[in-house]
Amino acid sequence: MKSVREVQRLSSKIKRSAIAILTREDYSWALSFETDGDAEDWLNVVLLEHQKRGDAKFFTSPGIHKQIRSDLKADQYDVYPVCPMAYTPLGDFHGECLMVLTPETIHLLDAGQPTCCLATWQMKQLKKFQLNSRCLSLEVGK
Structure with a gap:
């Protein structure tokens, strides 16, 4: 490998x-x-x-979700396996996911089915970003 x-x-x-x-x-x-x-x-x-x-x-x-395919072609992205505990108006997200970071967006994909985009947030909408040894916290909103 x-x-x-x-x-x-x-x-x-x-x-x-x-x-x-x-x-x-x-x-x-x-x-x-x-x-x-x-x-x-x-x-x-x-x-x-x-x-x-x-x-x-x-x-x-x-097979990547069409919403993020153009971002990934630029080869300016990072993918991280995450287990979110997110409560959003879009739904509650628990379990294994892939977080795709591009210069302009954050995409949350189902790890078992990467063609399924669970949520997308624009970087310019980030209100709060916090990282420590155990947790990454993102707060998105206007």
Whole structure:
């Protein structure tokens, strides 16, 4: 896992239900799966494992929620596995999620299904940002 630089979900135009793996030594190979769902499930497992090891630049998939796809193409983002305890007008969020930080927005995605965007906040709407050894607190509003 240490030599893996990037894992990509290949589009169906290139190869149906496939994952491309790129290593730091510029070696690559593709894995094919029976269904697109199997390919996405495998990608999600590898993504979460890689995130636990601390490499945040690993999130490339055509299945990413369309709302954040343009932000991610700029390669100016970080992805962090989080377990939010959020109570918002958009709903209550508990459990494993992915927090995607871009220069302009914060996206909260379902970790098990990254195509599902739970919430999005604009950085300019941040009223309060607090970080300590156990907790990250964000307060968003006008």
